[in-house]
Amino acid sequence: MTPQVNENRTDVIDLENKIRSANLRPTRQRISLAKLLFSEGNRHITAEKLHGEALGKGVKISLATIYNNLHQFTTAGLLREVVVDASKSYFDTNVEPHHHFFHEDRGLLEDISSHRLTVDDIPNLPEGTEISSIDVIVRLTKRK
Amino acid sequence: MTPQVNENRTDVIDLENKIRSANLRPTRQRISLAKLLFSEGNRHITAEKLHGEALGKGVKISLATIYNNLHQFTTAGLLREVVVDASKSYFDTNVEPHHHFFHEDRGLLEDISSHRLTVDDIPNLPEGTEISSIDVIVRLTKRK
DNA sequence: ATAGCTGCAAATGCTTTGCAAGGCC
DNA sequence: GGCCTTGCAAAGCATTTGCAGCTAT
Numbered sequence: 001m002t003p004q005v006n007e008n009r010t011d012v013i014d015l016e017n018k019i020r021s022a023n024l025r026p027t028r029q030r031i032s033l034a035k036l037l038f039s040e041g042n043r044h045i046t047a048e049k050l051h052g053e054a055l056g057k058g059v060k061i062s063l064a065t066i067y068n069n070l071h072q073f074t075t076a077g078l079l080r081e082v083v084v085d086a087s088k089s090y091f092d093t094n095v096e097p098h099h100h101f102f103h104e105d106r107g108l109l110e111d112i113s114s115h116r117l118t119v120d121d122i123p124n125l126p127e128g129t130e131i132s133s134i135d136v137i138v139r140l141t142k143r144k
Numbered sequence: 145m146t147p148q149v150n151e152n153r154t155d156v157i158d159l160e161n162k163i164r165s166a167n168l169r170p171t172r173q174r175i176s177l178a179k180l181l182f183s184e185g186n187r188h189i190t191a192e193k194l195h196g197e198a199l200g201k202g203v204k205i206s207l208a209t210i211y212n213n214l215h216q217f218t219t220a221g222l223l224r225e226v227v228v229d230a231s232k233s234y235f236d237t238n239v240e241p242h243h244h245f246f247h248e249d250r251g252l253l254e255d256i257s258s259h260r261l262t263v264d265d266i267p268n269l270p271e272g273t274e275i276s277s278i279d280v281i282v283r284l285t286k287r288k
Numbered sequence: 289a290t291a292g293c294t295g296c297a298a299a300t301g302c303t304t305t306g307c308a309a310g311g312c313c
Numbered sequence: 314g315g316c317c318t319t320g321c322a323a324a325g326c327a328t329t330t331g332c333a334g335c336t337a338t
Contacts, residue, residue: 025337027293047328062295067328069293081230087303088327089230101269104276116267119280123260125245129284132248136263136280140273169312171318191303206320211303213318231328232302 011039022076032059033069037079042094044082044109050091082109084137099136112138155183166220176203177213181223186238188226188253194235226253228281243280256282 015034016026024030036053037043045053051066070091073079082090084102090109099117101110119134159178160170168174180197181187189197195210214235217223226234228246234253243261245254263278 025292065294083227083230086227086233110270112267116265118264120262120264121260122282123256125284128287130287132283132285134280134282138266138278139276140269141276143272143274169317209319
């Protein structure tokens with residue numbers, strides 16, 4: 001019979017490989033963050049909240065390290081930064097092209113798969129430029 | 145012949161009325177800001193830049209007052225805040241529905257008239273919510 | 289061994305706030 | 314006169330940075 005241990009082991013090894021693929025060393029802190037970020041479907045999270053979650057699970061890690069790693073993951077293409085709020089940064093574990101609902105009252109992001117919302121009739125671009133990305137944010141409030 | 149003075153005078157009176165319509169007193173500082181913001185077509189500007197322009201024209205005004213007034217104008221519907229950059233706020237003098245090009249390298253915003261770009265196939269909204277606004281940002285970089 | 293990482297605390301940059309003095313109605 | 318505004322400086326927040334000590338390879 002296969003020991004349980006192996007299944008957990010495999011997950012961690014996947015995460016380590018993911019981290020290695022970004023040319024980063026799989027440190028204790030990075031593995032913990034990767035576990036929080038990539039273990040359970042798409043997430044949209046702020047540095048502060050991630051720090052809280054880590055501490056809550058008994059992972060010792062400083063906020064500075066959270067920031068450093070969120071940016072390193074983003075640069076490596078493992079995360080995408082979403083600008084929706086002037087006062088804080090959100091990081092999205094879904095790096096495929098897609099758009100967002102933003103629940104303004106709760107400060108919460110939700111994916112809109114890109115084939116469910118399309119942008120049409122994009123006008124001619126200004127001379128000498130090309131598109132880096134297109135961000136669509138559908139801002140939501142509670143229905144009155 | 146109509147003296148030149150009257151034409152300038154009229155402009156200032158329009159601005160004063162605009163300020164009054166927002167239930168704000170037309171102070172020296174507000175009139176100066178309104179002149180900078182609303183005299184020459186649509187603008188997209190940060191608090192810092194507006195402060196610089198004011199000082200450059202010899203208008204004595206503090207940065208705190210700039211921020212206060214940008215927010216008061218925004219609340220009154222004279223301006224719209226555009227979130228494109230995590231680190232600073234842009235204010236847009238065009239309050240009609242429309243979208244934006246954002247020149248990432250220059251930190252510059254440009255309007256896309258809304259009939260030149262449309263968003264289609266918006267999926268069903270989450271239960272109990274309604275759309276507050278839809279922001280489309282086409283991020284541009286220099287063409288290589 | 290050594291290049292890369294982490295944690296802390298200090299520094300930064302933008303924005304907000306408290307409060308006394310000044311200005312509009 | 315009374316309330317709204319302003320300016321200054323201080324405070325606030327999210328984020329970044331410098332650097333000494335630690336860690337993965």
